[in-house]
Amino acid sequence: MDLTILNAVAPVETYDEDPLDLMDEIDELKKSKDAAILAHFYVDGDLQDIADYTGDSLKLARDATQVPNSTIVFCGVHFMGESAKILSPSKKVLMPDLQAGCSLAESCPADKLAAYQADLRAKGHDFQTVAYINTTAAVKSLCDWIVTSGNAREIIDRVPADKEILFVPDQHLGRYLSSVTGRPMILWPGSCMVHEVFSIQDLLRAKRNNPGSIVMAHPECPANVLDVSDFIGGTEKMRKYVASFAEKKTFLVATEANMIHPLAKLAPQHEYIPVPGIMASTGETCACNRCPHMARNTLQKVRDCLRDGRPEITWQPYFAQAQEVLQRSLLQ
Numbered sequence: 001m002d003l004t005i006l007n008a009v010a011p012v013e014t015y016d017e018d019p020l021d022l023m024d025e026i027d028e029l030k031k032s033k034d035a036a037i038l039a040h041f042y043v044d045g046d047l048q049d050i051a052d053y054t055g056d057s058l059k060l061a062r063d064a065t066q067v068p069n070s071t072i073v074f075c076g077v078h079f080m081g082e083s084a085k086i087l088s089p090s091k092k093v094l095m096p097d098l099q100a101g102c103s104l105a106e107s108c109p110a111d112k113l114a115a116y117q118a119d120l121r122a123k124g125h126d127f128q129t130v131a132y133i134n135t136t137a138a139v140k141s142l143c144d145w146i147v148t149s150g151n152a153r154e155i156i157d158r159v160p161a162d163k164e165i166l167f168v169p170d171q172h173l174g175r176y177l178s179s180v181t182g183r184p185m186i187l188w189p190g191s192c193m194v195h196e197v198f199s200i201q202d203l204l205r206a207k208r209n210n211p212g213s214i215v216m217a218h219p220e221c222p223a224n225v226l227d228v229s230d231f232i233g234g235t236e237k238m239r240k241y242v243a244s245f246a247e248k249k250t251f252l253v254a255t256e257a258n259m260i261h262p263l264a265k266l267a268p269q270h271e272y273i274p275v276p277g278i279m280a281s282t283g284e285t286c287a288c289n290r291c292p293h294m295a296r297n298t299l300q301k302v303r304d305c306l307r308d309g310r311p312e313i314t315w316q317p318y319f320a321q322a323q324e325v326l327q328r329s330l331l332q
């Protein structure tokens with residue numbers, strides 16, 4: 001696939017079909033096509049509600065290997081569909097929209113990484129490359145380990161102590177992991193467009209306006225946001241954290257705004273306020289932070305891809321090397 005297409009975030013089409021009719025149609029098609037739907041926590045709540053499996057990247061990658069159906073519809077972004085196909089090669093993996101990319105994955109192209117690795121080796125560095133799962137399969141095939149925000153510390157402990165670590169592509173997550181594991185890291189300068197833009201001033205204002213509130217941030221956020229957060233963790237950890245409070249709390253949530261859907265479903269006793277972001281296009285503050293790539297997944301596109309059997313993630317030659325790294329990192 002030509003990833004340059006993904007750099008420009010195309011506008012999301014809107015449709016006026018009745019969502020309830022679409023949901024009924026999807027239910028029927030799931031049965032007739034022997035399909036299961038996997039949905040990431042960052043897609044619309046409607047899609048999470050019709051999914052057979054929901055979760056973060058780590059959970060969904062593992063779920064993909066357990067799905068009994070012959071077809072998987074992956075509501076998420078491109079690298080997630082690739083990981084599902086790589087870990088379950090015999091299954092047909094469909095995506096509602098192949099153009100649902102990821103700004104973080106695109107910030108680390110495989111050819112540039114290969115050149116950088118060669119340059120580091122030529123300069124005498126003896127390192128292993130640890131990649132966040134938000135990378136293309138071509139990048140994964142160049143790496144030694146794949147981590148998610150859910151298993152990163154455990155995997156980094158598996159890198160031999162005498163090796164340096166090159167961490168790609170998220171500089172903020174890498175910096176955070178380096179501080180919690182005590183392992184120095186060479187950081188690739190990538191970042192996520194959604195987590196990069198949280199407004200620290202608006203976060204501090206929201207904290208002041210909501211005395212006693214708890215700030216939860218994803219480790220993809222920049223250090224200035226993490227520094228004022230009460231809890232730092234990936235999406236599965238956020239779910240466990242809010243569920244640990246029986247009494248009502250107010251949470252300021254610094255991650256993709258759709259994450260509030262599974263949080264409120266699991267722990268409805270709390271109030272959840274999305275931390276505002278600053279829109280790159282205008283510099284204005286927006287009320288919440290949505291990932292435009294995740295937003296490309298819609299009920300209609302799920303129905304269409306189930307009905308038509310496409311678009312499909314097909315096996316690529318470099319998937320074999322990526323498979324070895326993914327299996328070692330996520331399944332063993």
Ligand code: SF4
Nearest residue numbers: 102103104192194291
């Ligand atoms: S929220 Fe950021 S890291 Fe996640 S899919 Fe969107 S652009 Fe990629």
